[in-house]
Amino acid sequence: MTTKTLSVALKTNRRLKRYQDIRELIGSPADPTPLVRLRRLSTEMADIYLKLEWLNPFGSIKDRPAYRMLKIMEQEGLLEGKEIVEPTSGNTGIALAALAAIMGKMITVTIPDGVPEEKKLLLRMLGATVYPTPDDLCPVDHPKDGAIALAHSFVEGEDTKDRYVMPNQYENQNNMLAHYETTGPEIWNQTEGRVTHFFAGVGTCGTLTGVGKYLKEQNPDIRVIAIEPQKNHKLPGLKNLQESKEPSILDRQVVDEFARVNDDDAYELTKRLFREEGLMVGPSTGAIVHLARKVCGKEGGLAVAVSPDSGLKYTTYFANRFGGEG
Amino acid sequence: MGEKEQINLVKELDLTGTVCPMTSYQARLQLSRVNDGDIVKITLKKGDQVKDVSQTIKSEGHRVIEVERDDANEILRLLVRKGG
Numbered sequence: 001m002t003t004k005t006l007s008v009a010l011k012t013n014r015r016l017k018r019y020q021d022i023r024e025l026i027g028s029p030a031d032p033t034p035l036v037r038l039r040r041l042s043t044e045m046a047d048i049y050l051k052l053e054w055l056n057p058f059g060s061i062k063d064r065p066a067y068r069m070l071k072i073m074e075q076e077g078l079l080e081g082k083e084i085v086e087p088t089s090g091n092t093g094i095a096l097a098a099l100a101a102i103m104g105k106m107i108t109v110t111i112p113d114g115v116p117e118e119k120k121l122l123l124r125m126l127g128a129t130v131y132p133t134p135d136d137l138c139p140v141d142h143p144k145d146g147a148i149a150l151a152h153s154f155v156e157g158e159d160t161k162d163r164y165v166m167p168n169q170y171e172n173q174n175n176m177l178a179h180y181e182t183t184g185p186e187i188w189n190q191t192e193g194r195v196t197h198f199f200a201g202v203g204t205c206g207t208l209t210g211v212g213k214y215l216k217e218q219n220p221d222i223r224v225i226a227i228e229p230q231k232n233h234k235l236p237g238l239k240n241l242q243e244s245k246e247p248s249i250l251d252r253q254v255v256d257e258f259a260r261v262n263d264d265d266a267y268e269l270t271k272r273l274f275r276e277e278g279l280m281v282g283p284s285t286g287a288i289v290h291l292a293r294k295v296c297g298k299e300g301g302l303a304v305a306v307s308p309d310s311g312l313k314y315t316t317y318f319a320n321r322f323g324g325e326g
Numbered sequence: 327m328g329e330k331e332q333i334n335l336v337k338e339l340d341l342t343g344t345v346c347p348m349t350s351y352q353a354r355l356q357l358s359r360v361n362d363g364d365i366v367k368i369t370l371k372k373g374d375q376v377k378d379v380s381q382t383i384k385s386e387g388h389r390v391i392e393v394e395r396d397d398a399n400e401i402l403r404l405l406v407r408k409g410g
Contacts, residue, residue: 131351133351137347137350137351137354137382146347149346149347150347150348150351153344153345153346153347153348153349153351154348156345157343157344157345157348158342158343158344159343159344160343160344160348
């Protein structure tokens with residue numbers, strides 16, 4: 001390879017690059033997370049591609065909104081002299097804690113009790129103060145949203161409000177904008193504009209709204225489908241909107257359909273992704289791909305489904321569900 | 327306050343500067359750290375958090391044995407016995 005060719009390759013080929021800052025590895029249109037076809041689990045009618053968001057540097061799709069939210073808050077001087085606090089099912093907390101560690105900031109996270117121990121341990125390893133919170137902590141005013149309500153109480157209580165600042169992923173437009181400006185364009189570019197369906201889970205709804213909005217602007221015929229778990233589900237990161245408050249950043253105008261999935265189907269598909277595709281994904285991916293197969297089995301096209309995180313943080317969940325079978 | 331309660335009063339928790347559900351969280355946390363039969367005094371601002379804290383106390387198996395009202399400062403002081 002000539003010196004000139006190598007020089008170009010170093011700038012453009014991610015595998016050859018030297019990075020000065022791990023934040024450069026967060027997905028962007030110049031350096032997207034991979035889109036991988038499901039070789040066995042695509043349907044006869046449609047190719048299903050999985051966007052592997054667990055290849056972001058801190059392990060999930062939440063790296064994107066966490067990075068943007070903190071970057072904007074820092075630019076606006078909101079972080080000065082304050083500790084960050086955030087309610088999180090784990091991945092946003094991990095991303096925020098990693099970024100806070102890089103920035104030299106302190107962080108507290110409130111996290112539902114049911115989240116795997118692996119995630120809580122990771123948060124503590126990153127230096128976060130963790131408040132495991134029962135869902136029914138505030139049964140009168142905030143049923144099922146104890147962690148969110150507890151985080152708000154840090155920034156609202158007289159004793160603590162001047163010491164804490166909350167990015168507030170459920171109401172922060174920068175969550176949605178992170179996906180509008182990065183994930184959406186990446187999917188459009190990687191599919192060369194041929195994407196027909198986009199599938200993502202209902203959580204904070206940043207991905208759904210941001211990617212949905214971007215893709216619809218490119219082609220209004222693209223179908224955007226939201227995957228919602230059953231009530232009392234065991235799918236961390238997803239939310240049933242009948243038992244949890246609807247995030248204000250959700251824009252229902254860009255969602256064509258809300259489809260429900262049960263835990264059994266979600267976990268079965270997760271196992272199939274491990275065993276038939278070699279993809280070690282988290283259970284929310286199983287939920288999303290289950291619905292993608294169901295819809296695309298009838299409608300055809302080129303589908304993109306989000307894989308928010310890997311299965312490595314869910315070994316306890318898998319053990320509980322599948323026992324010794326794994 | 328009776329003599330028996332004075333002997334067992336092991337902690338005083340001022341939650342007037344916090345809002346729900348931090349009030350319930352701290353009440354639950356601090357009660358988990360004392361022994362059965364011990365008494366914790368919890369001071370709260372009047373408002374919806376009183377209902378949440380009361381429900382938390384009851385659901386955790388503890389008992390409010392006395393309520394002192396301070397209407398001038400709009401606060402309530404609850405004496406709670408761990409374990410009922």
